[in-house]
Amino acid sequence: MDDTLLFMEESDVVHSENSMQDTWKVLIVDDEAEVHVVTKLVLDGFIFEGKRVEFISVYSAAEAKVELHKYTDIALIILDVVMERADAGLQLVKYIREEMNNKVVRIVLRTGQPGEAPESRVIVEYDINDYKEKTELTAQKLLTTLISSLRSYRDLVTIERNKSGLERIIESTPEIFRMQSMQNFATGVLMQLIAMLKLNKSSLYLRVSSFAATCKKDGSLNILAATGDFETNIEEKLSADVQNKIDDVLHEKASMFFDDYFILYWNSADKHDYLIYMEGDQKISELDRRLLDIFCLNVSSAFENLKLHLEMYDTQREVFFRLAEVAETRSKETGNHVRRVAEYAKLLGEKYGLSEKELDMLHLAAPMHDLGKLGISDGILNKPAKLTATEFDIIKMHSMIGHDMLKGSELTMLRAAAIIAKEHHERYDGTGYPDGLRGDEIHIFARITAIADVFDALACDRVYKKAWSLEDITEYFQENKGGQFDPVLVDLFFANFDDILAIREKFADDCYL
Structure with missing residues (x-):
């Protein structure tokens, strides 16, 4: 492994430490200590999409299982075949794919004894992503393998997040539709949204009369539900800064997203503007924004159905009361x-x-x-x-x-x-x-x-x-x-x-x- 390490010149490989937000976890599973040292030496300082590589070293399949349960975001496993047993690495692959049901982590099999696990058999029988003999894995090939594995992992995680996000929306919609009052509905929307985005800070659900474009504290602002800091003394908590943000959204008639807050906006069939203002310490990704757009469509539909339900309920209740009163009057x-x-x-x-x-x-x-x-x-x-x-x-x-x-x-x-x-x-x-x-x-x-x-x-x-x-x-x-x-x-x-x-x-x- 004496090749000179060359960083590929492409847009998704970034050298700046300032852009790092997290790490790519790479699990090295090999019973030879030298393999760990050389791998880390070759890839030291490597950055992919603004995140450095964090190495986790273990020396047996049994130790690897412990780390896999400890860290659910391991992107790549560089795995030896022969360790405590001749087929320890292969059995670990089966454990990861079948028992842990982890289909996302990339697995590169690296062996110094190809006779124990011929590539032609292993690549067919085991769910691995690459097969390398230790003698052929030069510094450049190791780098190439790492980049291709991380790209695949990144794309699979994005797909899984899309799938998971849509599932959360589907799961949350029936819960929202079950709400039987406007306040419960608004509270339910906030709770589902907070759970969906894993947020836990202050949020409030607003209904603004369509003619009150400036949304001043003159009675035109009707707060249906609130959480966190906004839950009590709402008028005091609604600062001029928040009010100005709401005014901007009402003027643009579009949702707005920023680093520490976002405001969702939609206009209903009854010509009223509706807002969700939510603060949090988590930046909303482009994927989350697309999911929020879908969520708002469901919420809008649920809201219209709830209004119809409440109108029918009120009418039905009044008819029942009037009929009952006829009997009592007699x-x-x-x-x-x-x-x-x-x-x-x-x-x-x-x-x-x-x-x-x-x-x-x-x-x-x-x-x-x-x-x-x-x-x-x-x-x-x-x-x-x-x-x-x-x-x-x-x-x-x-x-x-x-x-x-x-x-x-x-x-x-x-x-x-x-x-x-x-x-x-x-x-x-x-x-x-x-x-x-x-x-x-x-x-x-x-x-x-x-x-x-x-x-x-x-x-x-x-x-x-x-x-x-x-x-x-x-x-x-x-x-x-x-x-x-x-x-x-x-x-x-x-x-x-x-x-x-x-x-x-x-x-x-x-x-x-």
Whole structure:
């Protein structure tokens, strides 16, 4: 190896130490110490694409396995065949490719005993990238081998990063689509973006009115979600410098990328400008920028779908409330009763551990619990005196009437409402109606709605009674825990009684004492 080392004159071989940002790790696996010394001597000071070569020396296949698990970014392995065993190098190749499933690292087999591993057999049977006899590997050939190996490794890593980045976008999109509120959506976008880019610093998601091009602190800036330094006291954290950067992006109507921050921009179908401002200590590569463009397209699409979903949800909820209020109005009960029941039920369901989807269904379906009262005559429904046994039997029919009105719907919400309408007068001890269900046989939605409904009924004036005091209501629920009501739910209800009373006050009317 006495050739003069010549550095090739090409654009991707750089001599300046100032351009180095990282290293190319090269693992030398050989049981001859001289091989390590000569290899390092020949390639000392070599720089490829602004990064020097970092050598890792081991003297057996067993030691090589340790280093391969320690460093996941080894670019090249210069590997001897005969070490602790005659085929130690070949077995290491199989281990790397098959057990570690590492297809990216380049492997150059270098042997002083070609008879132990003939090139014609080894190159076919083993996944190696080059085969050299030690006698032929001059300084120039070693350099050429190193450059070609690093180029291949660089290209494979780029391909893998593209593939990985697209996979992260594909994985993140369904998660974003599952967000059911604007705030959750914005937070989800930030979390997915931070994970995708491996960033962990401050970021914020902005929605700016299209006419407020300068985006000043005059109310036109609507911050939906924030992380890191921006998470609290956002108006104070939004410095003049950040504001100016946002103004520039709004003026150019294009994303901007800099060394320590970037701002993503897109314009939606509703003619509003949307921004993501994110700070970090990692420079965004050209590949990351292309991935961010794709990500923004998915986010924009998800946002439009979410807006449609929320509009439909709000419309559906209002229709359900109005329909439920018709039934309550017929029995001369307060219009806000159904709204309070919906909020009580949602809170209790949340504390019980229902999923977000189940909470949405319960929130919309609970107000429909007494829809069957539409089938009961006014004379019985609004009778101020005590009902006869026959009249009470007629009143009890409202649970099946409501169920029959709702059960045929294809809407999940209305099917849930049908269950609640039928079962909300079942009792936990099995003495309720219409089917005498017991305990967990009663749907959780109905058990929750029963508590919400009875609490609000006792707390309000009705044609047949005056409102009860909170003390009397609490005593009633404790006495009927495990009888009329699910005991676990009763405990949860009163464990969160301050929140219940806050809902009661928010949707109050003149029915309370």
